[in-house]
Amino acid sequence: MERIPDDDSVKKRIRAMCDRVERIQAEGVYFYNMPVTELRGGSRVVVDGRTMTMFASYSYLGLIGHPRINAAAKAAIDKYGTGTHGVRTLAGSLTLHRELEATIARFKGAEDAVTFTSGYATNLTTVSTLVGRHDVVFSDKLNHASIVDGCLLSGAKFVRFRHNDMEDLRQKLAEAPKGAGRLVVADAVFSMDGDVINLPGLVRLCREYNAWLMIDEAHSLGVLGATGRGIEEHFGMPGVIDIQMGTLSKTIPSVGGYIAGRSDLIKYLRHQSRAYIFSAALPPAQAAAALEGFHVIEDEPWRVQAVQRNARHFIEAIRERGLDTLQTRTAIVPVLCGTDERAFQMTAEAQRQDIFVLPVVSPAVPEGQARLRATVTAAHTAEEIDQASEVFAQAGRKVGVI
Numbered sequence: 540m541e542r543i544p545d546d547d548s549v550k551k552r553i554r555a556m557c558d559r560v561e562r563i564q565a566e567g568v569y570f571y572n573m574p575v576t577e578l579r580g581g582s583r584v585v586v587d588g589r590t591m592t593m594f595a596s597y598s599y600l601g602l603i604g605h606p607r608i609n610a611a612a613k614a615a616i617d618k619y620g621t622g623t624h625g626v627r628t629l630a631g632s633l634t635l636h637r638e639l640e641a642t643i644a645r646f647k648g649a650e651d652a653v654t655f656t657s658g659y660a661t662n663l664t665t666v667s668t669l670v671g672r673h674d675v676v677f678s679d680k681l682n683h684a685s686i687v688d689g690c691l692l693s694g695a696k697f698v699r700f701r702h703n704d705m706e707d708l709r710q711k712l713a714e715a716p717k718g719a720g721r722l723v724v725a726d727a728v729f730s731m732d733g734d735v736i737n738l739p740g741l742v743r744l745c746r747e748y749n750a751w752l753m754i755d756e757a758h759s760l761g762v763l764g765a766t767g768r769g770i771e772e773h774f775g776m777p778g779v780i781d782i783q784m785g786t787l788s789k790t791i792p793s794v795g796g797y798i799a800g801r802s803d804l805i806k807y808l809r810h811q812s813r814a815y816i817f818s819a820a821l822p823p824a825q826a827a828a829a830l831e832g833f834h835v836i837e838d839e840p841w842r843v844q845a846v847q848r849n850a851r852h853f854i855e856a857i858r859e860r861g862l863d864t865l866q867t868r869t870a871i872v873p874v875l876c877g878t879d880e881r882a883f884q885m886t887a888e889a890q891r892q893d894i895f896v897l898p899v900v901s902p903a904v905p906e907g908q909a910r911l912r913a914t915v916t917a918a919h920t921a922e923e924i925d926q927a928s929e930v931f932a933q934a935g936r937k938v939g940v941i
């Protein structure tokens with residue numbers, strides 16, 4: 540990099556981030572990208588040679604390592620190999636992909652579905668394929684970065700409404716120019732706070748203002764609704780979401796993302812979205828794992844009941860001990876610490892006691908709202924939940940959070 544002058548803006552940006560990371564590493568409170576050497580199944584994980592209880596997992600139903608899912612992935616490699624020859628449009632689409640998409644559509648109560656290679660790519664490509672220069676996209680302020688990036692890439696007018704605030708959204712919808720296409724997009728469960736979007740409110744407004752409704756179910760699939768089908772089931776409102784987005788990397792223990800909806804919408808995305816046309820398909824093992832994941836959820840309904848029971852237990856246990864968990868009602872349980880420093884100290888304390896949890900600090904969350912971002916799954920026992928809550932409370936007292 541010697542040939543680039545020191546005052547070059549790219550070089551300065553790289554240096555600033557490296558300085559920040561190196562400073563935190565030098566202080567001994569850098570917790571990111573930790574070397575996980577083994578997943579022990581259930582809720583155990585081996586980090587740096589130490590067995591810890593996992594409270595940072597998105598595997599909400601505890602499906603990572605499920606024997607049926609592992610077997611399906613291995614069988615797919617034996618049948619199809621490890622690659623897909625390239626993009627599906629030109630290199631051929633595996634029957635496995637269509638089987639997965641049909642299963643997702645049935646599970647989500649939609650006419651059809653299409654898959655992409657990550658949840659991030661799914662949001663990016665879907666938003667930017669649906670709306671363009673003369674349209675307006677309305678996005679909740681706390682939406683995931685992949686939605687924000689899709690909005691920016693689309694070239695549509697990008698309007699952010701206050702978090703879960705239907706009055707603010709109504710005003711903004713009313714101000715949109717006549718004739719412009721309108722898309723309202725929100726997370727079902729917000730990934731930093733764990734609260735649930737007001738779906739009935741969004742549906743009312745979208746109907747009143749002729750707007751399309753897109754909901755990201757990354758953290759609600761398998762978690763919300765009596766059978767884990769997500770936010771429509773939770774509110775008893777089947778069929779109200781136009782564009783149902785989800786990931787295959789959280790409750791479903793694979794990788795990838797999907798859109799479920801009307802068959803004309805899916806046909807359009809299959810022929811117009813750049814992440815589908817210009818990027819290779821999901822590898823066979825991952826497609827097969829995802830497919831089997833949906834079957835296991837249907838065959839083992841106790842898992843959905845377990846994650847919901849564990850979420851209630853965990854939230855109550857932490858609140859009882861005087862810690863603040865914001866408005867969460869789901870498996871994402873923020874434990875507020877205040878300053879970034881306190882979040883780092885509480886993480887160190889928790890990890891010292893073999894609870895694997897990570898901090899989220901500014902700018903990912905507002906300054907002063909740094910937190911442990913704990914998650915609970917169907918794999919946790921009641922004892923593990925009580926023990927982790929006690930560890931968090933002890934750590935909170937030690938660093939002055941409570």
Ligand SMILES: Cc1ncc(COP(=O)(O)O)c(C=O)c1O
Nearest residue numbers: 657658659683685730757786788
């Ligand atoms: C709400 C939300 N949407 C989309 C994504 C991206 O999904 P993936 O990790 O499968 O790319 C995430 C990932 O954390 C998420 O939290």
